[in-house]
Amino acid sequence: MLRCVHLARRVNIGSLSAAVASTQAVQYRSSYSSLSNNKTSHRNGYGELHRKPSSANNNSLQLKRAFSDDASSEDSPMNQPREAMHYDVVIVGGGPAGLSAAIRLKQLSSEKGIDLSVCVLEKGSEVGSHILSGNVFDPKALEELLSHNEDGGDKWTEALFESQDSHATPVSEDAFLVLTESGGSYQIPNMLLPSQLHNDGNYIISLSKLARYLGEMAEGLGVEIYPGFAADEVIYSDDQTSVRGVATKDMGIGKEGEAKDTFERGVELLGRQTLFAEGARGSCSETVISKYNLRQEGGASNQHYGLGIKEVWEIPEENFKPGFVQHTLGYPLQSSVTDKVYGGSFLYHQEPNLVLCGLVVGLDYENPYLNPYKEFQRWKTHPAIKSHLEGGTCIQYGARVLNEGGYHSLPKLTFPGGMLLGCSAGFLNAVKIKGSHCAIQSGAIAAESVYNSLASGEDAEEKTVASTGEIDSEETPVEVTQYAESMEKSWVYDELKEVRNCHEAFSRWGVGGGLIYTGIAAHITKGKEPWTLPTPVGNNAGESKTDSKATKPAKDFQPIDYPAPDGIMTFDLLTNLQRSGTYHDDDQPSHLRIKPELAHIPESTSLQVYAAPESRFCPAGVYEYVDEKLVINAQNCIHCKCCSIKMPDEYIDWSVPEGGGGPQYQVM
Numbered sequence: 001m002l003r004c005v006h007l008a009r010r011v012n013i014g015s016l017s018a019a020v021a022s023t024q025a026v027q028y029r030s031s032y033s034s035l036s037n038n039k040t041s042h043r044n045g046y047g048e049l050h051r052k053p054s055s056a057n058n059n060s061l062q063l064k065r066a067f068s069d070d071a072s073s074e075d076s077p078m079n080q081p082r083e084a085m086h087y088d089v090v091i092v093g094g095g096p097a098g099l100s101a102a103i104r105l106k107q108l109s110s111e112k113g114i115d116l117s118v119c120v121l122e123k124g125s126e127v128g129s130h131i132l133s134g135n136v137f138d139p140k141a142l143e144e145l146l147s148h149n150e151d152g153g154d155k156w157t158e159a160l161f162e163s164q165d166s167h168a169t170p171v172s173e174d175a176f177l178v179l180t181e182s183g184g185s186y187q188i189p190n191m192l193l194p195s196q197l198h199n200d201g202n203y204i205i206s207l208s209k210l211a212r213y214l215g216e217m218a219e220g221l222g223v224e225i226y227p228g229f230a231a232d233e234v235i236y237s238d239d240q241t242s243v244r245g246v247a248t249k250d251m252g253i254g255k256e257g258e259a260k261d262t263f264e265r266g267v268e269l270l271g272r273q274t275l276f277a278e279g280a281r282g283s284c285s286e287t288v289i290s291k292y293n294l295r296q297e298g299g300a301s302n303q304h305y306g307l308g309i310k311e312v313w314e315i316p317e318e319n320f321k322p323g324f325v326q327h328t329l330g331y332p333l334q335s336s337v338t339d340k341v342y343g344g345s346f347l348y349h350q351e352p353n354l355v356l357c358g359l360v361v362g363l364d365y366e367n368p369y370l371n372p373y374k375e376f377q378r379w380k381t382h383p384a385i386k387s388h389l390e391g392g393t394c395i396q397y398g399a400r401v402l403n404e405g406g407y408h409s410l411p412k413l414t415f416p417g418g419m420l421l422g423c424s425a426g427f428l429n430a431v432k433i434k435g436s437h438c439a440i441q442s443g444a445i446a447a448e449s450v451y452n453s454l455a456s457g458e459d460a461e462e463k464t465v466a467s468t469g470e471i472d473s474e475e476t477p478v479e480v481t482q483y484a485e486s487m488e489k490s491w492v493y494d495e496l497k498e499v500r501n502c503h504e505a506f507s508r509w510g511v512g513g514g515l516i517y518t519g520i521a522a523h524i525t526k527g528k529e530p531w532t533l534p535t536p537v538g539n540n541a542g543e544s545k546t547d548s549k550a551t552k553p554a555k556d557f558q559p560i561d562y563p564a565p566d567g568i569m570t571f572d573l574l575t576n577l578q579r580s581g582t583y584h585d586d587d588q589p590s591h592l593r594i595k596p597e598l599a600h601i602p603e604s605t606s607l608q609v610y611a612a613p614e615s616r617f618c619p620a621g622v623y624e625y626v627d628e629k630l631v632i633n634a635q636n637c638i639h640c641k642c643c644s645i646k647m648p649d650e651y652i653d654w655s656v657p658e659g660g661g662g663p664q665y666q667v668m
Contacts, residue, residue, distance in 0.1 A: 077259050082247060082268045086470045087119045087224075088454055090245050090271030092231045092284055094122030095131055096207070096436050097422025098277030099214040100145055100443030105451055106221035107148045109466075114455040117466040118223045119269055120215075121246065123230035125660040127215035130639055132310060132400040132668040133207035133436060134346050134358065136171060136199055136325055141440035157203065163216055166209035166667070167351035171199040172323030177384055179331035185384040194522030196432040196499065199325050204350040206667045207436060230656035231284050234291075235268055242416035242477040245270035246284060251658055255587050272471055273450050273480065274418035277443065280305065280403050281641035283655055285424035289411055294420070298412035302546050303405040303426055304503065306343060307642050309376045309619050310358035310399065311576070312667050315392035317353055324349040327433065329511055331382055332375050333361065337512025341365045342404070342503065345379055346433065347388060354667070355388055360433075362404060363547035363617075363646050364507060367557045371616040373399075374562040377570040386569060394571065397579040398668050399619035399640045402435065403428040407493070407500035408532070413484040417477030421446050427492055431499040431518060438492045445490060449483035498527030505533060548650045554611035573621050580638050581664030582620070584657050590634040591657035592622065592643065598651035602630040606648045617646050638663045 089105060091098045102118050109115040124130035139156070146153020157168040176193055177185045190198065219225050232249035236242065245268060252263035276285040281303075289295060295302070326347040333341045342362030349355055359376040379385060403409070403426040410426050413419055421442050428435030454464065465471055487493060502521060506514030521527065565572045584591075594602060606612055607625050614623035620636045622643065639662045644654035 077263050077265060078250065078253070080265055082265050084268040084270055085119070086117075086465050087269065087271045088116035088465045089118045089273050089275060089450060090269045091118065091120045091275045091277055092246055093277035093279060093282065093422075093424070094120050094124070094127045094215060094225060094227060095211055095277060095279055095422065095439065096214065097424070097439035097443040097446075098122075098275065099127075099211060099218050100141075100440040101275055101277065101421060101447040101450075102218045102223040102225075102443075103214065103221060104145060104148070104444045104447030106218070106223055108447065108451040108455075110221075111148070112451070112455060114461045114464065115222075115466040116451065116454060116464055119271070120218065120223055120225045121229055121231050121248070121269060122225065122227040123656055123659050124227055124662060125664060126212070126227045127225060128208040128211040129227075129664050129666075130662055131208040131211045132308070132398045132663075132665055134308070134310070134348070134356065134433065135205055135207045135436065136346075136348060136434065137168070137203045137205045137207070137210070138432075138434055138437040139201070139203060141437040141444065145440060145444050160205070160210060160213050163213045164206075164209040166206050166213075168203040168205045169323050169349070169351045171202045171204065171325050173321065173325065174199050175324075175326045177326065177328045177330075179328050179382050179384055181331050181335055183383050185328075185330075185382075192519065194431060194499075194518060196429065196495070196522065197327070204323065204325070204348045204356065206350070206356075208665045208668045210436075228660040229267075230659040231269075231278075232266060232656050234274075234284050234287050235270065236291075237417070237477065240291075243274050243288065243418040244477065245274050249656055249658060253588060255589060257589060260587070270471060272417075272454055272465065272475065272477065275421055275443075275446055275450070276418060276424045277421040277439075278424050280401050280423040280426075280428075281644060281654075282424045285420055288415065288418070289420070292412075292415045294411035294413075294415065295409075298410060300411050301405060301408045303403055303409040304547055305363045305401045305642075305645050306360045306404045306430070307363055307372050307617070307619065307640065307646075308358055308360045308400055308402050309373060310356065310397070310668060311394050311579075312396040313355040313357065313389050313392040313394050315353055315355050315389060319388065319391060320353045320355075321349045322351050326384075326388075328384070329515075332379050333359075334511045336510075338510040340507060340510045341367075341370070342506045342514075345385070347385060349388075355392065357385070357389070360402070362503075362506075363401070363642065364545075364550040366550055366552045367560075368551050368554050368610040368613040369557050369560045369616065371560065371562060373573055373619045374560075374616075377565060378563060380569055381563075389569060394576070394579060396665065396667055397571075397576040398663055398665055399638055399642070401641045401645060402430075404430045404503055406430055406503055407496040408504075410496070413487060414479050414481055416479045419446055419450075419480060419483050427496070429495050429499065431502050431522075432495065438495070441490060441492050442487060445486045446483050449480050449486060452482060453478060453480045494527075498522075500527065501529070501531075501533040508533065546650070547645050548647060551610055551613060551646070551648065553609050559611075573619070577620055577636060577638070580620075581666075582636060582638050582662060583664070584635045584637065584661040586635060588658055590632060591655045592632050592634045592637065593653045593655065594630075595651055595653050598649055601647075601649050601651040606630075606651075610648055614643060614647055617642055 176188045229248045231246040233247040235244045247268045248266040250266045252260045328345045333343045345359045347357045361372040422439030427438035502518045505517035620638045643652045
C-alpha cells in the first residue's frame with residue numbers, strides 16, 4: 001500500500017487570526033534565495049494578512065467550545081448556529097483573478113470616494129501556496145490593473161523582486177519543437193507558428209510568488225485576506241434564488257465524524273456580492289454552476305481539462321540560458337500525426353538559475369493505461385530536454401488541472417448575488433498556453449461592474465457594509481449582468497473566439513490535423529470562420545462528452561511499460577511528492593468521498609472494465625486497489641482536482657479538507 005506523505009505539521013486553527021504552518025519540513029538543497037532564506041518560509045499569518053475583523057463589523061470569529069461532544073445532542077457544537085461576518089464583497093479564492101478583483105475594488109473605492117468592504121478567503125495555508133502554473137506571463141492585464149495605483153505600476157518586475165525575491169525574466173528566445181521517439185527533434189520556424197504562441201514582451205515568472213505579491217498589495221489597500229480557511233458551503237437565500245455568501249469548513253472534526261477538543265464551528269461570510277475565483281474545477285463554483293444551470297443558460301459545451309504536471313529545477317550556471325522558452329509536441333504523447341492524445345510540454349529558464357518544466361496531458365485521452373506522471377518522467381529523458389536539466393537538482397513538484405474547453409465551454413457568468421471569475425469560469429487560452437492574463441482581466445472587469453452596481457444610486461454610501469457594518473436585511477441580491485456584457489466586449493473573448501475550434505480539431509483529427517487547422521485559424525480565418533466544431537457525444541449514444549466518458553475499456557489497449565526511475569533525472573512518485581510540501585491532518589474525515597449513488601463503480605466497474613485508471617492518472621498516488629478494494633490515501637492529495645474529472649462516471653466528490661491542508665508551493 002502506498003504510504004501517506006506527511007511533510008509540514010501545522011496547528012489546528014481556531015479563528016481567522018490563528019497561525020498557520022511556521023516551518024517548512026522539506027529542506028531544499030538550494031542557494032536560490034526564495035527557497036533558502038527566512039523571508040519566504042511559511043510565515044506566521046502571511047505577514048499582516050491574518051487580520052481580525054474590524055471592530056466596525058463587530059464580527060467575532062471565536063466560538064467558545066462549551067458544548068457536548070455528542071453529535072446527536074442538540075447542544076453538540078456541530079449543531080450550533082454559525083457566526084456571520086458581513087461584507088460588501090466576498091471573494092472566494094486568493095489567486096490572480098480574486099486578488100485582482102479585490103485590488104480593483106479598493107482602487108475604485110479610493111478614486112470614487114465610496115468605500116466597499118472586501119474579504120478574500122483562501123484555502124491554502126498562505127496566499128500562493130496552492131498556486132501552480134507554467135508560467136510564461138503576458139503582463140498586459142497586470143499592467144493595466146496597476147496603472148490605477150499611485151506609482152503607475154510600470155515597475156512591477158522590480159516590485160515583485162523586492163517583495164518576493166523572485167525574478168520576472170524577460171523572454172529572450174522562443175523555440176517550438178516536435179520530438180521523436182528515437183531522440184531526434186525538429187524545430188518549427190516561428191514564422192509558421194500562430195501569433196498567439198509568440199512570446200515577445202512576456203516574462204517567465206513564478207505565479208505563486210506573483211499571487212503573494214498581489215496579496216500584499218491588496219492587504220495594503222485595505223482588503224481583509226484570510227488564508228488557511230476553506231469555503232466549504234455556498235449560502236443561498238431562503239428561496240434559493242440567490243447567493244448570499246459562503247461558509248468556512250468546520251475545524252477539529254475527527255476521522256469518525258466526532259468533535260475533537262479543538263473543534264471550531266465554521267463561519268458564514270455574507271456578501272452583497274460573492275465572487276467565485278477558485279481556479280479550474282473549484283468546488284463551490286461547480287456547485288453554483290450546477291444549481292443555476294449556468295452551462296445550459298450560457299449555451300456552453302461541457303468543460304474539458306488538461307492535467308499539468310510540473311517540476312522546478314535549480315541548474316548549474318553554465319547550463320542556464322536566461323529567458324529561454326521551449327514548447328514541444330510529439331514524444332512521449334504522440335508518435336504519429338494521427339495520435340489524438342492532446343498535450344505537450346513546456347520548459348522555461350527563469351533567473352537566477354531555475355528551469356521550470358512540465359507536461360500537460362488532455363484528460364480526454366482514451367487509453368486507461370496512460371500514466372501522465374510517468375509520461376512526464378520519460379519526457380525528461382529525451383536529449384532535447386535532458387540537456388537542460390543535467391547536473392541540476394529538482395527542488396519542487398506539483399500538479400493542477402487547467403481548462404481546455406475555451407470559448408465553447410464558457411458558462412453564464414452571473415447569477416443573483418454573484419459571478420464566476422478567472423478559471424472558475426474557464427478563461428484560459430489553450431493555444432496560447434496562458435490563462436493568468438485572462439484571469440486578472442476578468443477580475444478587474446468584475447470589480448468595476450460590481451462597484452458600479454453597489455456604489456451607485458441614491459444613498460449608495462449609506463447602504464455599504466463598510467459604513468453600516470452589516471447587510472441591510474431588506475436588500476435583495478442583484479445580478480450584475482454588466483460583468484458578462486463587458487467581458488464579451490473585452491480582448492479576453494476576442495482571444496478565445498479566435499482559437500475556439502482548435503482543441504476540437506486536435507480531438508477529431510489528431511496532432512497533424514490539429515496543427516493544420518490551428519495554422520489556418522491563426523493565419524487566415526483569425527477566428528472568423530462561419531462554422532463551429534461541436535463537441536461530439538461520448539462513447540454511448542445520447543451521452544454528452546466529458547473527459548470521464550472519453551476513457552475506453554482496457555480490453556482495447558495494451559498496458560504501457562514505463563522505465564524505472566533513476567533517482568537523478570526521473571523520480572518515483574512518492575519521492576517527488578515530498579517536494580510539494582503536502583500535508584493533511586490524519587484525524588479528519590476524508591475530503592475525497594465516493595458519491596453514494598455511484599458506490600458500485602469502484603466496486604465492480606473501474607478495476608474490472610477500465611483497469612483502475614485512477615491508480616495511474618492521479619499525480620499524488622491517492623488511489624490504489626488492494627486486494628481489489630479501493631483505498632483512498634487522502635493525505636497525499638495535492639488538490640489538482642483530476643479525480644473529480646477523470647474518474648469513471650466521475651464517482652468522486654471532491655470537497656475541501658480543513659483549511660491550510662494540501663500543497664505548500666513556494667516557487668510554482
